[in-house]
Amino acid sequence: MKEIINILSTIDLSEDARSRIKGVAEHVKLTVIPTNNPGDISDESWQETEVLLTQGVLPEPEMAPNLRWVQFHSAGVDSYVDHPLFNQVVATNMSGAIAWQIGEYVLMTLLAFGQRLPKLMTHQRNKHWPKRKEKWQDLMPLELRDSTVGILGYGSIGRQVARLLVPFGPTVLAAKKDVMHPEDDGYIREGMGDPRGDFFDRLYPMEALHSMLSECDFVVLTLPLTEKTRGIIDEEALEVMKPSAYLVNVGRGELIDQEALIAALKAKDIAGAALDVFEEEPLPVNSPLWEMENVIISPHVAGISRHLEEETLALFIENLNRYLSELPLYNRIDVDKGY
Structure with missing residues (x-):
């Protein structure tokens, strides 16, 4: 027995x-x-x-x-x-x-920013119907097919994001610790993720992160939190991003220097951010992030399914x-x- x-x-x-x-x-x-x-x-x-x-x-x-x-x-x-x-x-x-649901959340934020949903919601609240010139200046979409999406952390979530992006046709860049092994040896359900490393256009080592960031219209954070990744998106990283770029964080709040992010958003050094995780949770009511029209805030729900x-x-x-x-x-x- x-x-x-x-x-x-x-x-x-x-x-x-x-x-x-x-x-x-x-x-x-x-x-x-x-x-x-x-x-x-x-x-x-x-x-x-x-x-x-x-x-x-x-x-x-x-x-x-x-x-x-x-x-x-x-x-x-x-x-x-x-x-x-x-x-x-x-x-x-x-x-x-839970990679599938988080992947859908990321896709939602990319489409929301690309299709100018925050601005549309502001117009709705203000009952404002923009004139033709304003539409073409402020509401012109940033279509995924014309965009470069950078995925920082190419684990199960990052790979699922890449898979979901395939039909939209963006250029996909990914950064991971070990670029010599693009395949995924972790747990993965059939039909999910990127087991063989087929869904990115270029793979960057972490040492070349800033080079990747400078090319991206959207940057997606899916990294785990370690001593090496804590604060990886700091003032210097934000400075190399395009002023038209958007940042999405579904990893850990501490991946971002939050004060540097707030400063970059206020100065319009980047176009916006979608944040599901924060340094302090719940996000304090006095955080400037709550009031920013170019920020999408969710209360750590990207993985709920x-x-x-x-x-x-x-x-x-x-x-x-x-x-x-x-x-x-x-x-x-x-x-x-x-x-």
Whole structure:
């Protein structure tokens, strides 16, 4: 008889999800304790847990001597990589599970800016019908087919953005850490992303970031937050962007020097920004960003989807099957890299 694999989930799971996880193998035992507090879980439960599915509830290493694998229920893990548990267990994230929805959000912002939606909404609020000359001067669209889109961070989200852009025909530039390996070896659902690296026109190393930024009409941030990427869009980066360019951030708020961004927007050094993430969340009510007509603000919702449970469950079950078969897991976190 095979040894029991004890899985603990600190995330509430539907009955269907529980049944599907248990159905992976007869020797899988699933315990569900929905909580955000490690203290809500008994010492006995921690001691017997081999696999942990969690949003970020982590025990101290001595509390869980049998823990071998932590599957995070999110893609971003920058808040946890310094936890001592990472020195003794394999940890994986949910990268790729919500790439489709975030890709659609990015596409929405590109089309909104390109078709001058913020200006149109201002005219609507003011009940203003522009004359012909004003239409041609202020409302002329920036069509994607004539645009260059730069994607900073070519992981699962960046690749999905590139895939969704294909029918619109822009020039797509991408920047990633390792340009010698354009293919994607992470988790990806069939028909999504850019597994082989086919959907960009040019790939830039991070060292050539400013060169890429200077060519872009739209810049999309999808990077993870690490010590190297923190503040990567700073005053100097904003200065090399076109005055007509737009910035979209669905990565982490700290990727951008927010004060430098506010200054650039006020000075019209760039045309606008769509921001789903911020240095401080909720965004303080006194932030100048709220009042800027060339800024689209959303409250960290780019990854919300009615398909989220199904997509994350599919990834976890795929990884669980690989774990039971002693195969390499998808989306392993590299503590040295920070993601």
